[in-house]
Amino acid sequence: MITSIKRIIRAGFVGFWRNAYVSLAAIFVMTITLVVVCGVMLTNELLNVSLNQIRDKVDINVYLVTTASEQNIFTLKSSLESLPDVAEVNYTSRESAFAAFRERHKNDELTIQALDELGENPLGASLAIRAKETSQYESIATFLQEQRDREEPEAPLIDRINFNQNKSAIDKLTNIINAAERSSYIAMIVLIVSSILISFNTIRLAIYTSREEISIMRLVGASNMYIRGPFILQGIMYGLVAGVLSLLIMYPVVLYLGPATESFFSFNIFNYFVQNFAYLFGVLVGSGILLGTTSSILAIARYLRV
């Protein structure tokens, strides 16, 4: 048993080296497959991160009239907080809104001058409401609308609700991201299927060159496992080498793209690559080995038929 395993391993290595060109071709094709897989994984991560960032930016802002009393505002706030859909409500007082406005326009002489001319704070307090799910904003907006309708005309509280203005932009962005994700999935499936077929054919070629040897092995009474073993081992080796190679290829690519993604998506793809290296290694090398082994088993099956 141990002798057989030893011989299978030796035959696998010998076959790998002796058919160097075929091995090279198989590794090359599989490396491309795995680079594609890795690229798609990173792109998806990027899209997900930016989708989440956009989702985080979604909220409903309720601007309150300048005359609104703090007590009324807090009543509204706590009634909002009691809604099951609401994750959090942030209160911005008139003063802090004013300070933030001044801060934002500190380089804009004209605006600051106009503000000083005015003499009093023209800004109202506001409530920023965040829902647990994007889809829940609709019901919160409805709730606010009802609140507003019930107000007494002489003592209004809510000045305006700005949900509807953001809504179309958010929907559009979500659609764009979903479409990008979907098309990247389709591209991934097409590329992966075609690469699998090419890898499979290349390995079949490698085994075809050994068909004589296989028929002789059968003739002298070698068991199917003994015949198959070296080829499966070669498939595993192709996958292993291709997995490592694809990571080596991706490293400079993400190193180069890192700063660009940082500034555009505020998500550094290089950091992601480094932090999740073990995961990526596992997926790429694992799928390489799976691809190589399956191709070998399928390709050799026809030579083992009686």
Next chain:
Amino acid sequence: MIYFDNVSKIYNSGQSVALRDITFQVAPNEFVSVVGHSGAGKTTLLKMIIAEDRPSEGTVFFQSLNIHKIPRGSLPQYRRKIGTVFQDFKLLPHKTAYENIAFAMEANGRSDEEIAENVPQALSLVDLDTKSWHFPHELSGGEKQRVAIARAIVNQPDIIIADEPTGNLDPIATYEVVQILKKINDLGTTVIMTTHNKGVIDALGRRVITMDEGRIVRDDPEGRYVL
């Protein structure tokens, strides 16, 4: 030892018949030659014995074992009881004579010690002690066939199947190969050989089965080549 019971082989749903109602028996330690024109069914007959092909009708027995009822997983074990020799030698070109023989033992799961002991014995039986490290392309046709015979016997099979072993050889090499097969037979191994060579048959003076169009037309215990 080998028993064919009413075996027929029909290809392409009745279009071509390779074997027709073949019934015969091979006793242990016999040397049987099968002769006949091309297409008479000789090779099909041998393929039945090594379970490369299955009969359309009838059964083939090896001792008491129905060959075509052997489960696939056990076929390699069965084939180890049979040594095969072919017209085109079927040696691995990138292995030396020694390695070609050792390969057959490795595939059978023999230990390295056994290989080191048995391969030289097999090589000396076929008179190739001095050429054990030659590659097939460095050997003559007769020498290649002797390596193939050494490979066939090295696992000590019960029976040797030789399909036209002298088909590609000159008269002297033919004589040597037949002498070696005879020697193996004398040492106790059953031999079944197909051939076209009248001289070989007449010189052997052993049992001859003559086939024509898939039938056995003659079966002489001390036969001559009659066609």
